[in-house]
Amino acid sequence: MIKMDNEYDVIVVGAGPAGSAVAEKCALGGLKVLLLEKRQEIGSPKRCAEGISVSTEKMFGDLPEKCVAKRINGCIIYAPNKKNVVIEYGEHGGYVVERKILDKWLATRASIAGAHVRAKTEVTDVIKEQGFVKGVKAESGGERFEIRTKLLVAADGMESFVARKAGMETTNQLVNVDSGFQYEMASLKLKDPDKIEIFMGSEVAPRGYVWIFPKGNNTANVGIGIAMAEKPAKNYLDKFIEDNPDIFGDAGILEVNSGGIPVGGFLKNMVDNGLVVVGDAAHQVNPIHGGGLKEASMAGKIAGEIIIRAVKNGDVSKKALSEYNQVWWKERGHALERVQKLREVVEKLNDDELNMLAENLSGKEIIEFTRGKKLLNLGKLLIKKPRLMKLAKKLF
Amino acid sequence: MWEIDRKKCLRCGACVGVCPKLALELKESGINHDEKLCIECGLCKRICPMGAIKVEEGM
Ligand SMILES: Cc1cc2nc3c(=O)[nH]c(=O)nc-3n(C[C@H](O)[C@H](O)[C@H](O)COP(=O)(O)OP(=O)(O)OC[C@H]3O[C@@H](n4cnc5c(N)ncnc54)[C@H](O)[C@@H]3O)c2cc1C
Ligand code: SF4
Ligand code: SF4
Numbered sequence: 001m002i003k004m005d006n007e008y009d010v011i012v013v014g015a016g017p018a019g020s021a022v023a024e025k026c027a028l029g030g031l032k033v034l035l036l037e038k039r040q041e042i043g044s045p046k047r048c049a050e051g052i053s054v055s056t057e058k059m060f061g062d063l064p065e066k067c068v069a070k071r072i073n074g075c076i077i078y079a080p081n082k083k084n085v086v087i088e089y090g091e092h093g094g095y096v097v098e099r100k101i102l103d104k105w106l107a108t109r110a111s112i113a114g115a116h117v118r119a120k121t122e123v124t125d126v127i128k129e130q131g132f133v134k135g136v137k138a139e140s141g142g143e144r145f146e147i148r149t150k151l152l153v154a155a156d157g158m159e160s161f162v163a164r165k166a167g168m169e170t171t172n173q174l175v176n177v178d179s180g181f182q183y184e185m186a187s188l189k190l191k192d193p194d195k196i197e198i199f200m201g202s203e204v205a206p207r208g209y210v211w212i213f214p215k216g217n218n219t220a221n222v223g224i225g226i227a228m229a230e231k232p233a234k235n236y237l238d239k240f241i242e243d244n245p246d247i248f249g250d251a252g253i254l255e256v257n258s259g260g261i262p263v264g265g266f267l268k269n270m271v272d273n274g275l276v277v278v279g280d281a282a283h284q285v286n287p288i289h290g291g292g293l294k295e296a297s298m299a300g301k302i303a304g305e306i307i308i309r310a311v312k313n314g315d316v317s318k319k320a321l322s323e324y325n326q327v328w329w330k331e332r333g334h335a336l337e338r339v340q341k342l343r344e345v346v347e348k349l350n351d352d353e354l355n356m357l358a359e360n361l362s363g364k365e366i367i368e369f370t371r372g373k374k375l376l377n378l379g380k381l382l383i384k385k386p387r388l389m390k391l392a393k394k395l396f
Numbered sequence: 397m398w399e400i401d402r403k404k405c406l407r408c409g410a411c412v413g414v415c416p417k418l419a420l421e422l423k424e425s426g427i428n429h430d431e432k433l434c435i436e437c438g439l440c441k442r443i444c445p446m447g448a449i450k451v452e453e454g455m
Contacts, residue, residue, distance in 0.1 A: 038424065047408055122423070159412040159422055172413045174439055179410065181445040232447030258445040260410030 004116060004147060008034045009311050011136055011149040012115075013123045013162045015042045017293050018279025019155030020106035021300025022307070027113035029308035034147065035107065035115050036138060038122035043103025047157075047259030048293075049182060049221045050097045051196060051213045056294035057095055060106070067102040068095050069215040073194045077366070079358035080201030080351035087363030094196070096213045096221070097293075126152065126166040132316070133166055133274035151307060151316045153276050155300070158260045160281040168272055170281060174228065176265035178208055178290060181233035182223030184255035189247050190214055199240070200354055206230070207347045210240050212247075219254065225261055225290050227347070233258070263287040264340040266333055271321035278303050284332070287340040288370050295332065302327050338372035341394050345382070348391055357381070397452040398434055402426055404448035411440035411449060 012023045015037035023035040050069065057063050072094040075087040111117045120140055127135040127146065135148040154163035158177075160170040190212065191197065199210040208226035215221065224237040241248045262283035270277045278284065278299045285292035306324045310316045349357070360381055368374040379395030382388040409422040419433035420440060441449040 040424065045406075120424075157409065159409040161412060161418065161421060164418055171416050174414055174442060177410070177414060177443055179443050179445045228442070233445035234447065256406060258406045258408040258410065260408070260413050260443055260445075262413070 002118070004034060004118065004145075005032070007148040008032050008116075009149070010034070010151050010153060010307060011036065011147060012153040012155055013136070014155040014157055014279070014281070015107045015110075015117065015119070016103060016155060016157055016279060016296065017106055018281070018284075018296035018300045019153065020103070020110045021297045022153050022155060022276075022278055022304045023110035023115040023117075024106070024113045025301055025304025026307055027110060027115040029304065031308060031311055033110070033115035034149070035110055035117045036121045036123055036136075037107070037117075037119045040120045041100075042107050042119050043100040045255070046099040046257055047180070048099045048257075049211055049213045049223050049290075050099050050215070051094060051211075051291065052097055052293050053094045053291075054092050056291075056297070059294060059297050060102075063095075063097075063102075064105060067097050067105055069098050070096045071194070072096060072196055072214070074192075075196045075198060075363070076192065077198045077358070078200065079355045080204070081355045081358075083355065083358050085358050085361065085363055085366065086195075087366060096196070096215050098215075123156075123162055126162060128166065131273050133272070149274075150311055151274050151276065153278060153303065153307070154281050155278050155296075157280045158262060160277070163275070163277045163281055166272065166275050168269075168275065168277060170267065170277060170283070172260065172262050172283065173265050176263055176283070178225035178227050178261040178263050179229065179233040180223060180225045180257075180259045180261050180290070181237050182221055182257040183237070183241075183253050184215070184219065184257070185222050185248070186217075186219045186252040186254055187250045188212075188218050188220055188222075189249070190218065190220065191247075193218065202351050204240055205236055210237065222248075223257070227263070261285060261290045261292070263290055263343060266337060266340070269322070269325055270328070271318055271324055273318050274316045276303050276307060276321060276324060284328075284336075286336060286370070287343040288346070295336075298332060299328055302331065335372040338375060339370065342369055342372070342375055342378070345378075345391055345394055349388075353382075353385065353388065356385075397450075398429055398431065398436060399450040400427055400429065401448045401450075404446045406446055406448075408445070410443045410445060414439045414443045
């Protein structure tokens with residue numbers, strides 16, 4: 001095994017977008033960083049539909065062409081009655097990326113910044129002394145060892161096992177997790193290969209939606225995210241594919257993915273003595289569309305800055321690190337909490353009500369809503385229906 | 397009784413994230429289940445996108 005040191009300033013668990021962002025930031029800030037990933041290949045298999053907006057792309061900074069599968073110019077949302085709303089992104093386009101390449105590129109950047117990066121190395125336990133995290137137990141290819149650290153970053157994704165081993169309560173509540181299932185498919189007959197497509201309806205995807213995110217050459221990620229459903233997510237997607245032979249008649253399956261998507265339940269506290277939690281592990285995902293790449297990258301940078309200061313000042317106490325809670329809530333948390341309210345409302349709409357929204361809303365308005373903005377307008381529309389009066393008030 | 401169909405499981409870890417007792421762990425070899433910790437609440441079964449888990453729910 002390639003040698004690791006026995007002691008670091010910061011150990012980051014999980015080389016997803018959140019972990020790599022923190023590791024890069026801390027290494028650039030002059031800290032000695034170790035980034036550990038249990039999978040044998042960073043980024044694979046993907047647990048993602050790979051859609052990002054231009055604002056996310058800018059945050060990654062100079063995203064290399066090899067990370068992009070397809071540029072996107074808009075989105076078509078289908079209401080349960082098949083009527084659709086077309087959203088033109090205009091100059092603010094989007095991308096469908098290649099996570100396997102993107103995640104490795106982000107980890108490469110952490111490495112270039114000076115972090116030690118180790119795939120196929122799993123953190124199995126957390127070492128705590130006098131109420132402070134002091135190190136981890138790890139395992140690689142059957143070899144077990146301990147490594148000490150001044151601070152541990154739990155960026156271990158939806159599982160959030162490491163943060164919980166360290167004593168934080170980050171368990172995902174069932175109502176706040178989408179069950180996700182996806183095929184990457186070939187030979188599709190897409191309506192518009194430059195747009196993503198979203199299909200809603202209680203039969204298609206209870207409390208969620210089906211997505212088609214094109215990747216070029218008639219391939220696409222075809223997936224579903226649903227909450228609290230009767231049957232496994234796979235069953236709903238298979239039915240959707242069967243019911244739409246015009247799109248899927250000749251389709252091939254290139255890859256099968258699944259995963260849980262935290263869509264709410266933001267944590268008031270994401271730190272402890274010698275411990276910081278970021279990304280999916282801290283439920284940092286947009287609750288309405290399930291996008292977590294932007295959140296992971298933003299939170300990673302916020303956390304990184306505060307960690308650098310704390311380690312350099314020699315104070316990694318919960319109190320010193322709690323600045324991360326404050327900054328994250330100010331910059332992301334409050335907006336995302338409004339989006340969670342939107343989700344709680346949309347989830348409860350029946351098919352007729354969704355059809356009504358599709359008739360009455362413009363693409364621009366829908367985009368604003370997904371950012372937690374102008375929700376009042378939606379509230380005003382819903383409150384006209386007596387059944388929805390109480391629900392709509394959530395948006396006021 | 398907790399059971400997993402390893403042929404169905406895609407090793408995505410969704411079940412791990414909702415288990416309130418840390419009874420599940422995702423290893424490279426697949427899901428580890430600690431029956432001493434498990435309270436048979438069935439949450440893991442309900443989140444599993446593949447329908448790979450069976451739990452006879454306890455009281
Ligand atoms: C089906 C699905 C579709 C999605 N679609 C989109 C989308 O289109 N756009 C978007 O922006 N987001 C999407 N998301 C969400 C996005 O994938 C996540 O929010 C994002 O990957 C979170 O990044 P992360 O770094 O926090 O966690 P992850 O990317 O999950 O990375 C965590 C890493 O930690 C590792 N790890 C875990 N435990 C240990 C351990 N003990 N030791 C070492 N390593 C460990 C894991 O192996 C993993 O590599 C989707 C999610 C799913 C499930
Ligand atoms: S949620 Fe299902 S598919 Fe995913 S790891 Fe758990 S048992 Fe396997
Ligand atoms: S049944 Fe409950 S306690 Fe047991 S493994 Fe599943 S989620 Fe955990």
